[in-house]
Amino acid sequence: MKKKYLVAAIAASLTLSACMVTSDGIKSSSELAASDNASSSMSKQSTENSANKVFSQNYLFKELANGLRVLVVKTDYPDLVSVQIPVSVGARDENEVGKTGFAHFFEHMMFKGSDKFPQDVYSDLFKNAGVDNGAYTTNDYTNYHLDFSKDHLDKVLEIQADHFRNLKYTDAQFKTEALTVKGEYLKNNASPTRKLLSAVRKEAFDTHTYKHTTMGFFEDVEAMPNQIAYGQKFFKQFYKPEYVSLVIVGDVDPAATIAMVEKHWGTWQKGNFVSDITPEPKQEAAKYIHEKFDGLPGHWLLVSYKGSDWQPEKKDRAALDLISELYFSNNSVLYQELVVDKQLASQMFNYNPETKDAGLRHVFIKVSDEKDLATVRDAVNNTYAQARTELVSAEKLDNLKSNLKYSFVNGLDSSESIAATLASYMHFDRDPETINHLYNSFDNISAEDIQRIANKYFIDENRTTVTLSALDKISDFDQEVDLNGAVEKIEMKKSQPSAVQFSVLDKxxxxxxxxxxxxxxxxxxxxxxxxxxxxxxxxxxxxxxGSATRSYKEIKKGLYPLAGRFSSQLDKEMMSFTGRIHKDNATQWYALISDQLLNPGWREDDFKRLKKELIDGIKSGLKSSNDEELGKEVLYSELYQGHVYENFNSGDLSDLAEITIEDVKAFYSSQLTQAKLNVGITGAMPSDLKAQLMTDLTALPVGDEKRLTIAKAPALKGHHATIIEKNAESTAVSFGFPIDTIRSDKDWAALWLVRSYFGEHRSSNSYLYQQIRQERGMNYGDYSYIEY
Incomplete structure (x- = not known):
């Protein structure tokens, strides 16, 4: 797939409806089934694979006698055809010193034409036929793509075959095009991301040809006009049928299309060159380099780790792609933290090109302030430490796989997109089944695989870091995080059972x-x-x-079929979170509410919504329509002037307007501690779930304060009355006075009985009810109480 990366796009579980190739021809899937004497279990396996595939078109695949491989897929998109010609040569194959950039250079030269179809002639033919053609070069292959009406398929194949066999250009054209490539290099090098990629590859690789980009080293590009002889050698080595595949997708007759290919391409002579690439030695330590870019606004960070080589049938590549999406995509916790919440970074994205040999996996971040470079660098590496030490939830992993799978399918919406995707995988080993092997591996990745493979690749010795800015040097950046040491500390802490520091009432x-x-x-x-x-x-x-992994909408949707509850209650010295669930749904319920309580999402949109609701509730509820509560709150403010009890539990309107999400996060970290926590459990909670709950709560800060330290109430002298004037038909009266008695005092029970005698919850047998309503005919709307 020609990756829409720079926001890493990966997909999962792709199975093609394939046909088998024999040395003398082609068999379709149905022909194989009719002639196969396989066991019933094999037939069942085929059925299961067919039912699970996401790319359902049949195709024909054939290797010609000269080594050229042809893949033909018939689609239902009328009249249109896409021809893609991936050549298995890229920057990786440029292993001669001083000769880099030639794979990309010949992407340009292939448009010069041949004696039979020179550039002006075939360009006129293509223009009149409405042929849209182009090309691109990568680390490992060069792809030529043409899209047109099916009536022109034979002529397009004829022209392209002649170009691949008989490319013709003059020395003057060669030199002119070399200057064009130099101009392209200079233009591209003005891009900060391309400059970063060039710098990191040059620093990360010592011997492998991935050391240079597809453009090549600039000094080699400058020398290209004088490399005419080498250019001819390069073309003869790689532009041979054993390096080339034809991918033809569209409104075609597959058998007739194969015949056309054989007619125009079948006599092309096979070569004998084998590319020999020197392997890269093992990196021994983390590397860092700073690149100065005059006039660059802001500052860029690139953190890159060496990944796996091409392993379509193993788990490494697939797991590494999933890690990138889980931890560094724009849906990740880190992106939310750095870009959305703290706004330290204005851009963050990952880029993970698929390469034959072990390449680099990149995380790019742009910041405005120099001082934030070290902060975001450490955040990236600490996130890799997290990937190495945690097991991602099965639900989160499954959701990601599903999203990637169907996103991939949604992208296969034209003959061109199908052809381009197939071409991007054909170049590896020129086998369409490669796409099956790779994408089927995604389905088999477990949380344990993610952690194991993260520990294999994301180590200090695999890392290269680059900074880019207009500064000569980045201050306070030399001391990088010790990733391996950070992981050891996390694992050591996990291995030491945390003593429960909270109280539990288990009923x-x-x-x-x-x-x-x-x-x-x-x-x-x-x-x-x-x-x-x-x-x-x-x-x-x-x-x-919401939580860090789920939006509030997703949590509500998850709780709905469970009939699960989770709510909060706030008082002066108490914050209570209560939940109820049927035992059959306990595990699912706990996964949702524990994520909210222990792994908050701190989303800005949630915060703004809830703050608005709280402010509106005070204005329209307390102040406008609840005189009883308003009177009580005014009484508190008069009795407790200058005391922490003075304010309404929901807050002060002027203060609420200024409170930020960072204030809330600070309160959570400092106040919701194990020391202050008391857990009560009733009902048939499974023992394993209870054990998990106890373990999870140890993640809260320990804290050293079991209760708030509250000053004594202000001394009350004399009698005081406060009148609140408002437009209302009724009058509410609240009166009271501070007392020293608290719940732990021996007098509390007696005081509780006194309260009951006076009257609670509008008790018709109480003294106040009799005196106020029965004898005086006044509405008794509240009740006596003892507060806090």
Whole structure:
């Protein structure tokens, strides 16, 4: 596939409906089935593969006597045909010193034509026939592509065959085109990403030809006008049928198309050259280089690791692609953190070209401030440490595979796109089954494979880092993260069982309904000065916001069929998260709510939505339509002036307007600790799930404060009355006074009985109810209570 990379696109599980090639001809899938004497198990396997394929077209595939391989796919897109001609020669094959860039150079020269079809003649033919043609060069192959009406297929094949066999150009044309290539090099080198790629390859590779890009080294490009003889040698070596494939897709008759190819290409003589590439020695240490780019706005970082060679039937390549998508795509946690939330970076993307030999896997990041380069570099490497030490969830991995699979299928929407995709894989070993082997391997990747392969490739000794800016040097950048050491520390910490630092009240029983309460001894009283409302926003973000791996919409969708609950309650010194689920759905429910509680997403859109709801609730609820609560809150503010109890639990409107997502994250980190946590469990929770819950909660910071330290209430002297004037038909009265008694005091139970006597929840037998409503005919709408 001609990758729409620079945002790494990979796909999964592709099975072609293939036909077998014999030395003397072609058999279709149906012919093979009719003549095959295979066992029933083999037939079943074929059926299963067929049912699972995502690219369903039959094709014909044949190798001619001269080594040319031909793949023909008939499609239902009317009239149109796409011909792709991948030649298995790229920058990788340029192994002579001083002779780099010739694969790309001949991409240009192939348009010069031949004696029979010179450039002006075939260009006129193509123009009149509406032929759209072009070419591109990569590390490992050069591809020529033509799209046109099916009526011109025979003539296009004839012209291209003659060009490949009898390319003709003058010395003057050779030299002129070499200057054109030099101009292209200079234009491309003005791109920061291309300049970074050129620098990292030159630094990362010592002997392998991946050391230079497809354009070649600039000094070699400058010398090209004087390399006419070598140009002829290069063409004769690689432009031979054993290096070339023909991919023909569209509204064609496959058998007739094969006949056309044999007519025009069959007499082309086979060559005998074999490209010999010196393998790259093992890298011994991490590398770093800085490139100065005068006038460049901002600063660029490129972190690159050596990956696997071409392994279509092994797991390494597929797993590495999945790692890139999981951890470094624009859907990743790191992208959300660096680009969206903290806005340290304005751009971040990955790029992982498919290469025959072990190539580089790249993460690009652009920042505005020099000081942020080290921060984002360490964030990238710490993310690789995370990939090496965690097991990604099976659900997340399966969702990624599914997304990539169907994204891939959606891209096969024309004869041209199908042909281009096939051509990009044919060059490896000139076998269409290669695409099957590679993409089937995605389905077999497990979370354990991801972790194992991450530990194999993402090590310090495989890393090369490049910075690019207008500065001569990047300050405070020399000390890179010790990735291997970071992994060792994480593993050591994981191997040492964490002692539970929170309290547990385990009342597990046989009830099918499981209730869990996560009670933290913190609350609105912990709101910092000027940030009243941050506790309320934190509680809401953890129950009405998404997690790092799921949006809130996805969580609600997941909870709906389970009839699962998860909500929060906030008071002055208490933040409680409660949930209920039937035992049959406990595991699925816990996966969703634990992700919210312990792995918050901190999405800016969730934050803005919840802050708006909280502010609107205070304005339209408390202030406009709930006189009883308003009166009580005013009473608090009068009784507790200058005290942490003074403010409304939901916050102060002026403070709420200024609170940021970073304030919420800081409150979460400092207040939701194990020391403050008390867990209550009832119902038939499975023992393994309970054990997982206990282990997961140890990920919270330990903390050293079990409860908030609250100052004594201000001394109350005399009698005070506050009148709130508002447009209302009724009048609400609230009165009270501070007391020193708390729940742990011996007088608490007696005080509780007094409260009950006065009246709670509009009890018709209570003293207040009798006095206020029954005897005086006034509405008694509230009840007596003891607060905090």
């Amino acid at each position: 597990t029983n046989d009830s099918p309904l499981i209730d869990v309460n996560f009670l933290f001894y913190t609350g609105a009283a912990a709101d910092p000065v000027g940030k009243k409302g941050v506790a309320a926003l934190t509680a809401r973000m953890l129950t009405q916001g």
